[in-house]
Amino acid sequence: MSTATKTVLKPLDDRVVVKTLEAEQTTASGLVIPDTAKEKPQEGEVLAVGPGRLDDSGKRVALDVKVGDVVLYSKYGGTEVKYDNEEYLVLSSRDLLAVVEK
Amino acid sequence: MSTATKTVLKPLDDRVVVKTLEAEQTTASGLVIPDTAKEKPQEGEVLAVGPGRLDDSGKRVALDVKVGDVVLYSKYGGTEVKYDNEEYLVLSSRDLLAVVEK
Amino acid sequence: MSTATKTVLKPLDDRVVVKTLEAEQTTASGLVIPDTAKEKPQEGEVLAVGPGRLDDSGKRVALDVKVGDVVLYSKYGGTEVKYDNEEYLVLSSRDLLAVVEK
Amino acid sequence: MSTATKTVLKPLDDRVVVKTLEAEQTTASGLVIPDTAKEKPQEGEVLAVGPGRLDDSGKRVALDVKVGDVVLYSKYGGTEVKYDNEEYLVLSSRDLLAVVEK
Amino acid sequence: MSTATKTVLKPLDDRVVVKTLEAEQTTASGLVIPDTAKEKPQEGEVLAVGPGRLDDSGKRVALDVKVGDVVLYSKYGGTEVKYDNEEYLVLSSRDLLAVVEK
Amino acid sequence: MSTATKTVLKPLDDRVVVKTLEAEQTTASGLVIPDTAKEKPQEGEVLAVGPGRLDDSGKRVALDVKVGDVVLYSKYGGTEVKYDNEEYLVLSSRDLLAVVEK
Amino acid sequence: MSTATKTVLKPLDDRVVVKTLEAEQTTASGLVIPDTAKEKPQEGEVLAVGPGRLDDSGKRVALDVKVGDVVLYSKYGGTEVKYDNEEYLVLSSRDLLAVVEK
Known part of the structure; x- marks a missing residue:
């Protein structure tokens, strides 16, 4: 997985930048997703x-994910952007569902 | 029931990962659901x-369910995901309606 | 009325499990509902x-109804479930409108 | 006006039970509503x-109306119920607009 | 202007009872509205x-208008009622836009 | 610009009364808007x-604009009113986007 | 990039004025966006x-961006305005997704 991919985007507020993992890769759990399941990875x-x-008292609420985490996210959240022929997703942390353990 | 099933998903925030119980199983209460009722288990x-x-003061609000609980959930809540040919549901705890006692 | 009916459902949060009273029964007030009114009991x-x-300070807000109460509820609230050929309704207490006095 | 009508309904929370005043009655102000105006009484x-x-600190907020008051209510609020051939409306107090003085 | 008109309605909460000023009257500022503008008075x-x-601490928040004020209100707010052949509008004070000075 | 125009409207709450600047005027920045741009001034x-x-503690939150300011406002906000053949807009201060510097 | 462009707009509240960067420019990261990607810059x-x-206690919450920052923003946010043949966007800071590092 390309943890070395650099991004020029510095997210604001509670947002994260996610690189969608392509369906032809193996999943985080090591298994190959068969072609019939290719339509809904939602993993990045x-x-x-x-x-x-x-928060209400003016303090920052740190996020529960960190750079390098593989996350499952809500299919309809986020804004797609394209830089250097790579597609990224800018998501609110509210749209992150789970961390996929490696 | 397969309490031994392991998941690679670590839910964020107030979410839970649920494995839908298939309709051909007996229910938690021990009775076999006839075929005509197969269309709405909502149990997992x-x-x-x-x-x-x-919460507003920055403390975690622990969930009212634990791993191994059989729960009834709202039919329209949650996000379906598939790992290793098994379907899971990632749900907010707000979509959990009741614990099914064994 | 079948107060002895046992349920295997333990509601979470502010929810209640209600057993819909069938229209051919007499009402709580003792009168028989004529057939023409059968379509809207909403009583359980x-x-x-x-x-x-x-609540905001982390304390439980006890419900205003108790097991055995006959309640009037909002027709569009709740989730229908079926166990052992009996239909139940899991309702938020916000959808309970009134207690029907016996 | 039938202030003696008894109801078997004990409203929960901030709700009230209202008996719709029929259009062929005189209004609270003593005038007879002509037939052409029959379609919108909203008075009960x-x-x-x-x-x-x-409220947020756990105290009950007493209602601004009392049994016997004639009230004007919002046409689209409330849930209609029928007991003993009489129609009632269960309304949130938020749907009460004004008290009609006698 | 008919400040002497009495109303039998005692508004609840932050509501006001308004008597719509008819378009054939002169406006509050003294000018006669030509027929072509008759369709949108919104003045009462x-x-x-x-x-x-x-408010949150249980105190009443007094209204910024008083009996006798001529007000401009939002066209889609309020509930129309008719008493004794006169039309009134019951409005939340949130739907009041401005006081028309005389 | 007609800062001398008097209005008979005294806005309530956080509202302002705005006089739409007509498209055939020069803009605040001194340039003439060509005819093709006439359709969206939104300046007043x-x-x-x-x-x-x-606010929550019962104190008034003073507005960030003052009489005489030229403002840019949201096209879909506000209520149009007409007095003495002049059109005005009553806007919540939430619909004001920016002050146009002169 | 034209950091020297002056604006006559002084944004209110948490708003910013953004100058959309045109698709035929190189991006902030130095790469030329091919023509096929021209339809979604969202960069300004x-x-x-x-x-x-x-905030609730009456203090200003300073913005996380400053004049000269290149930002990625949500495609559907903001209000378009045109001054001197230049198009600007007035956006709430809530619609800013990320700062594009140079």
């Missing part, structure tokens, strides 16, 4: 993490 | 539990 | 009561 | 009053 | 004022 | 300013 | 920054 690697939102 | 086993959401 | 008996939701 | 008599909702 | 006289909503 | 002069909304 | 330069919204 965290490339950058925002400083967290401000 | 909790495989993983998130750390809980942060 | 409370079989199980959740621990209550957590 | 309060038969039962709930204990009030709980 | 305040006939009754509620006690105000309760 | 503040004629009257409300006292501000009440 | 911050020209002016508001004072920040007021």
